[in-house]
Amino acid sequence: CIILAIETSCDETGVAIVKNRHILSNIVASQIDIHRRYGGVVPEVASRQHLEVINICLEQAFTESQLSWEEIDGIAVTVAPGLMGSLLVGLTTAKTLAMIHNKPLLGIHHLEGHIYASYLSDPQLEPPFLCLLVSGGHTSLIAVRDCGDYTLLGNTRDDAVGEAFDKTARLLGLGYPGGPAIDRAAAAGNPFAYSLPEGKVSHPDGGYYAYEFSFSGLKTAVSRLVKQLEAQGELPVNDLAASFQETVARSLSERTIACALEYNLNPIVVGGGVAANRTLREKLQQKGQEKGLTIHFPPMKLCTDNAAMIACAGVQHYQRGQYSSLTLSATSRLPLNEAMSLYA
Numbered sequence: 192c193i194i195l196a197i198e199t200s201c202d203e204t205g206v207a208i209v210k211n212r213h214i215l216s217n218i219v220a221s222q223i224d225i226h227r228r229y230g231g232v233v234p235e236v237a238s239r240q241h242l243e244v245i246n247i248c249l250e251q252a253f254t255e256s257q258l259s260w261e262e263i264d265g266i267a268v269t270v271a272p273g274l275m276g277s278l279l280v281g282l283t284t285a286k287t288l289a290m291i292h293n294k295p296l297l298g299i300h301h302l303e304g305h306i307y308a309s310y311l312s313d314p315q316l317e318p319p320f321l322c323l324l325v326s327g328g329h330t331s332l333i334a335v336r337d338c339g340d341y342t343l344l345g346n347t348r349d350d351a352v353g354e355a356f357d358k359t360a361r362l363l364g365l366g367y368p369g370g371p372a373i374d375r376a377a378a379a380g381n382p383f384a385y386s387l388p389e390g391k392v393s394h395p396d397g398g399y400y401a402y403e404f405s406f407s408g409l410k411t412a413v414s415r416l417v418k419q420l421e422a423q424g425e426l427p428v429n430d431l432a433a434s435f436q437e438t439v440a441r442s443l444s445e446r447t448i449a450c451a452l453e454y455n456l457n458p459i460v461v462g463g464g465v466a467a468n469r470t471l472r473e474k475l476q477q478k479g480q481e482k483g484l485t486i487h488f489p490p491m492k493l494c495t496d497n498a499a500m501i502a503c504a505g506v507q508h509y510q511r512g513q514y515s516s517l518t519l520s521a522t523s524r525l526p527l528n529e530a531m532s533l534y535a
């Protein structure tokens with residue numbers, strides 16, 4: 192089937208057309224340059240900008256794919272979670288198009304998009320699998336037993352890992368967005384220059400939770416180290432970036448592998464913006480190989496927000512006849528295990 196998708200949950204306006212697992216067009220209008228001067232996403236600015244460019248993105252998606260509306264089977268759109276004003280621009284556009292062209296509407300949970308991004312480079316991948324979801328707002332281990340059947344096995348107790356990258360980059364003066372900046376700086380640094388704490392979450396009965404994450408302590412440790420080193424002279428930014436990245440990648444990959452083994456889930460599918468991180472990719476790949484586990488990553492440019500991954504999730508629901516009502520509303524927060532509530 193051929194699905195057109197719209198993604199406007201945060202600061203990327205995305206429109207894509209996907210045929211099963213094959214991308215026919217994937218337009219992403221990033222607002223990074225607009226939000227950079229504020230050091231983060233400004234919600235009011237984001238929604239206004241989506242409105243500004245959405246129609247141009249739609250036109251481009253059709254031009255690039257050389258398709259017409261008759262060939263589109265359904266319209267997928269991100270409805271949760273995300274910035275309310277931004278989500279509404281995409282949802283209102285999608286509903287209008289669904290009505291005009293008489294196509295089924297498929298409301299998509301944004302995290303389902305990140306989970307299925309790897310399908311776009313792998314025609315064989317199917318549940319069950321373990322998903323490590325690492326993005327700007329989430330850090331979770333999810334058992335995916337079927338499309339729509341998600342069990343949370345681990346989560347962060349404080350910052351999301353993408354957020355930790357962004358905050359640490361700011362501490363190191365590396366600018367916005369922080370993930371790619373740290374990744375680049377780290378390539379020129381020594382990952383073992385500094386020993387940083389791997390955040391662990393204490394269990395009330397003693398010991399630690401095996402699959403829970405915590406990144407706020409790590410960020411505080413970097414902050415303290417930065418102050419101390421700055422007092423001594425020039426900041427060894429590359430070494431600090433490399434040491435931070437090493438610590439994060441180790442904590443993520445060790446827990447992910449242990450979780451996959453305990454729950455007997457293979458392969459492991461990684462999704463979200465931080466899946467683009469080179470050290471994380473290397474470490475997981477290597478540790479997975481040692482344990483006989485297969486690791487799937489999305490193609491680099493499909494890790495961060497895009498509409499192709501939303502279309503890919505849309506294909507899954509369309510094929511199961513799961514359509515949404517035209518009265519569907521956007522939700523800024525929605526747990527992943529309630530994703531099926533989006534279908535009538």
Ligand code: ATP
Nearest residue numbers: 326327328329353370371374464465467468495496
């Ligand atoms: P969510 O999906 O949880 O709602 P989001 O959509 O804002 O959040 P994504 O677009 O999936 O998040 O990812 C953005 C995050 O990924 C940012 O925090 C960014 O710093 C991080 N990121 C991007 N590239 C890299 C990289 N190479 N290394 C580490 N982090 C990265």
Ligand code: MG
Nearest residue numbers: 201202203496
């Ligand atoms: Mg983004």
Ligand code: FE
Nearest residue numbers: 326327495496
């Ligand atoms: Fe995202």
